[in-house]
Amino acid sequence: MSTSLVIVEFIAVVVSLFVLIFNVIIYKKTAGGSKAYL
Secondary structure, eight states: OOHHHHHHHHHHHHHHHHHHHHHHHHHHHHHHHHTTTO
16 A cells, blocks of 8 residues: 555665665775774
8 A cells, every 4th residue: 555655665775775885885995094093
């Protein structure tokens, strides 16, 4: 019945996955230079 709610939840999951992948890519790109700060 509430297909719009399912679509909204699916979009939220996809967006969170993209954010997670983006953070992993940024971390791998800056891992060599930011190890001094960790």
